[in-house]
Amino acid sequence: xxxxxxxxxxxxxxxxxxxxxxxxxxxxxxxxxxxxxxxxxxxxxxxxxxxxxxxxxxxxxxxxxxxxxxxxxxxxxxxxxxxxxxxxxxxxxxxxxxxxxxxxxxxxxxxxxxxxxxxxxxxxxxxxxxxxxxxxxxxxxxxxxxxxxxxxxxxxxxxxxxxxxxxxxxxxxxxxxxxxxxxxxxxxxxxxxxxxxxxxxxxxxxxxxxxxxxxxxxxxxxxxxxxxxxxxxxxxxxxxxxxxxxxxxxxxxxxxxxxxxxxxxxxxxxxxxxxxxxxxxxxxxxxxxxxxxxxxxxxxxxxxxxxxxxxxxxxxxxxxxxxxxxxxxxxxxxxxxxxxx
Amino acid sequence: xxxxxxxxxxxxxxxxxxxxxxxxxxxxxxxxxxxxxxxxxxxxxxxxxxxxxxxxxxxxxxxxxxxxxxxxxxxxxxxxxxxxxxxxxxxxxxxxxxxxxxxxxxxxxxxxxxxxxxxxxxxxxxxxxxxxxxxxxxxxxxxxxxxxxxxxxxxxxxxxxxxxxxxxxxxxxxxxxxxxxxxxxxxxxxxxxxxxxxxxxxxxxxxxxxxxxxxxxxxxxxxxxxxxxxxxxxxxxxxxxxxxxxx
Numbered sequence: 372x373x374x375x376x377x378x379x380x381x382x383x384x385x386x387x388x389x390x391x392x393x394x395x396x397x398x399x400x401x402x403x404x405x406x407x408x409x410x411x412x413x414x415x416x417x418x419x420x421x422x423x424x425x426x427x428x429x430x431x432x433x434x435x436x437x438x439x440x441x442x443x444x445x446x447x448x449x450x451x452x453x454x455x456x457x458x459x460x461x462x463x464x465x466x467x468x469x470x471x472x473x474x475x476x477x478x479x480x481x482x483x484x485x486x487x488x489x490x491x492x493x494x495x496x497x498x499x500x501x502x503x504x505x506x507x508x509x510x511x512x513x514x515x516x517x518x519x520x521x522x523x524x525x526x527x528x529x530x531x532x533x534x535x536x537x538x539x540x541x542x543x544x545x546x547x548x549x550x551x552x553x554x555x556x557x558x559x560x561x562x563x564x565x566x567x568x569x570x571x572x573x574x575x576x577x578x579x580x581x582x583x584x585x586x587x588x589x590x591x592x593x594x595x596x597x598x599x600x601x602x603x604x605x606x607x608x609x610x611x612x613x614x615x616x617x618x619x620x621x622x623x624x625x626x627x628x629x630x631x632x633x634x635x636x637x638x639x640x641x642x643x644x645x646x647x648x649x650x651x652x653x654x655x656x657x658x659x660x661x662x663x664x665x666x667x668x669x670x671x672x673x674x675x676x677x678x679x680x681x682x683x684x685x686x687x688x689x690x691x692x693x694x695x696x697x698x699x700x701x702x703x704x705x706x707x708x709x710x711x712x
Numbered sequence: 713x714x715x716x717x718x719x720x721x722x723x724x725x726x727x728x729x730x731x732x733x734x735x736x737x738x739x740x741x742x743x744x745x746x747x748x749x750x751x752x753x754x755x756x757x758x759x760x761x762x763x764x765x766x767x768x769x770x771x772x773x774x775x776x777x778x779x780x781x782x783x784x785x786x787x788x789x790x791x792x793x794x795x796x797x798x799x800x801x802x803x804x805x806x807x808x809x810x811x812x813x814x815x816x817x818x819x820x821x822x823x824x825x826x827x828x829x830x831x832x833x834x835x836x837x838x839x840x841x842x843x844x845x846x847x848x849x850x851x852x853x854x855x856x857x858x859x860x861x862x863x864x865x866x867x868x869x870x871x872x873x874x875x876x877x878x879x880x881x882x883x884x885x886x887x888x889x890x891x892x893x894x895x896x897x898x899x900x901x902x903x904x905x906x907x908x909x910x911x912x913x914x915x916x917x918x919x920x921x922x923x924x925x926x927x928x929x930x931x932x933x934x935x936x937x938x939x940x941x942x943x944x945x946x947x948x949x950x951x952x953x954x955x956x957x958x959x
Contacts, residue, residue, distance in 0.1 A: 575812055575816060575831055576816070578805065578809055578812055578813060578816075579813055579816055581802070581804065581805065582802045582805065582810075582813045584804075585801075585802035585803055585804050585805065586800045586801070586802060586803075588764070588784075588796070588800060589796065589800035589801070589802065589870075590802075590813060591764075591783070591784040591785045591788070592762070592784060592785075592788055592793070592794050592796070592800070592870070593785075593788065593813045593814035593817055593870060593874065594785050594788035594789045594814060594817030594818065594819050594820070594874055595785055595813065595814075595816065595817055596783075596785050597785070649804075
C-alpha cells in the first residue's frame with residue numbers, strides 16, 4: 372500500500388534514505404539534524420553497545436571483548452587487502468610478526484608497553500611487506516598460497532633455530548597498567564581502523580586500490596604502478612594485524628609459536644564471509660558474532676566445533692551476500708508516511 | 713615525422729608464431745589501421761607495443777625512446793595509451809570514478825594539479841567529450857550496469873584523461889551498432905584534429921577505411937600488405953587472406 376488517507380489528508384510512503392546516501396557519500400550536503408541522526412545511528416549503536424558490554428560485564432567478558440576486537444581488526448585488515456585485490460590466507464603471518472616484534476622489544480630491549488606496541492606495529496608492517504614483496508606480482512589463489520605457507524615456515528624456523536624463545540616462547544612480558552586501559556585501547560584502535568580505512572578507501576587515492584581489485588590490467592593501462600600500490604596496501608593491512616599481535620602479546624604477557632596458528636588466518640575469512648565482503652564493516656560485524664558465539668558454545672565441549680560449523684553453513688546459505696549487506700539494504704529501504712501537498 | 717617506429721617485432725608462443733618480423737612506421741597525427749583475419753596476431757602486436765607482452769625480438773621506439781622492456785604503466789605514462797578489445801572498466805565504481813584512476817597517474821598529475829573534488833569535475837568534462845550526457849544520471853551509474861556502447865566510450869575516455877599522444881584502440885567498434893559507430897567516429901576525428909596519433913585494430917573495414925590514412929594487413933603474424941585504404945581493397949593477397957583461400 373503506497374497511499375492512504377487520514378482525516379481527509381493524503382499520505383504516501385517515502386524512503387527515509389531518499390537522497391541522503393547519495394549526498395553524504397561524496398559531497399557532504401546534509402541539510403538537517405534528522406539526516407545527521409539517520410547516518411549516525413548505525414555507527415553510534417555498535418560503538419556504545421560494545422562499550423557498555425566491555426565496561427559493565429565482569430572480567431571474563433572483558434577478555435572476550437578483547438579477543439573479539441582483535442579478531443575484528445584482523446577481519447577488517449583481511450577485507451582491506453581483499454578490496455585491493457590481494458587474497459590473503461595469512462593474517463597469522465602479520466599477526467605473528469607483530470607479536471614477536473613486541474615480545475622481542477620488550478624482552479631483549481626492555482622497552483615499555485607504550486613504546487613496543489607502536490614500534491611493533493610499524494616494524495611488523497615493514498617486515499611483512501618485505502617478506503611478501505617478491506610475490507607481489509602473483510594474483511588470486513597463487514598469492515593466497517604463499518601467504519598460507521609463510522606463517523607455517525616461520526613457526527618451524529623458530530622451533531629449529533630456538534630464536535626468540537624457541538618452542539617455549541617469551542614469557543613474563545610487561546602487562547598493561549589495568550584492564551580498563553586495555554579494553555578502552557583495543558576498542559579505540561578497532562574503531563579507528565574501521566572508520567579510518569573506510570574513509571581511506573573512499574578517497575581518490577583509495578580508489579586506485581579498489582580499481583586494482585576490479586581490473587589490474589586496466590589500472591596498469593591507466594598509468595598506475597600497481598606493484599607500488601599493492602605494497603602500500605600490504606603495509607597498511609599488515610600493520611593493522613601487527614598491532615593486534617603486539618596488543619595480544621602484552622595482554623597475555625606471552626609470545627611464542629602459537630601466534631602463527633591457522634586460527635588467526637581462518638577466522639577473519641569466516642567473519643568476512645558471513646559479515647559481507649568489501650565493506651570493511653561487514654567482516655567486523657562477522658567477527659563480533661563469531662567470537663562470542665564460539666565462547667557461548669564452549670560448554671558443549673568438543674561438540675562446539677560442530678555447532679559452530681552448522682551455524683556458519685546456515686549463515687552462508689541463508690544470507691550469501693553477508694549480514695552487513697542485508698542490514699544496510701533494509702536500513703536504506705525503511706519508509707515513512709509523508710503528506711501529499 | 714615518425715612518432716612510433718616498430719622494427720622487426722617477433723613473438724612465438726610455444727612454437728606458434730604469433731607475430732613474425734613486423735615493422736611499421738607511424739607518422740605523427742595520422743591514423744593507422746591494422747586489419748587481418750582472426751588469430752593473425754593483431755592483439756599480440758598491440759600488447760607488445762604497450763608493454764603487456766615482451767617480444768622475442770624487435771624494437772619499438774616512441775619519440776626516440778626505446779620502449780621494449782618497459783612495464784605497461786611506464787609506457788602509458790610516456791604517452792602511449794591503449795583501449796582494450798574486451799572492455800575493462802572498474803565494474804564496482806561509478807563511471808566518473810573510473811576516470812579518476814587515470815587522472816591520478818603520474819603523467820596527469822605532472823601536468824595538472826588539483827585537490828580533492830577537482831578530479832570529479834575534470835572526469836565529468838572528459839565523459840561529456842565522449843558522449844556521456846552530462847545532466848543525466850549516466851556518468852554516476854556503476855560501470856557494471858552501463859550498456860556496452862558506454863563502456864567502449866569509457867575506454868576512450870580513459871585515454872583522453874591520460875592526455876595520451878598515441879591512442880591504440882583495439883577493436884573499438886566491435887559489438888557496436890551502426891548508429892553507435894557513427895556517433896563515436898566524430899570523437900576519433902576530433903582527436904586527429906587535436907594532433908593525436910591513432911592506431912586502430914579493426915574488423916569493421918568499411919568504417920575504418922573511411923578515416924584511416926594508412927592500413928597494414930596481418931595474416932598468420934606476418935605483415936602481408938601496407939598502403940592507403942584504396943590499395944588494400946584492391947589487393948589480391950588481402951582478399952585471399954580474408955576469404956580463407958590458401959596462398
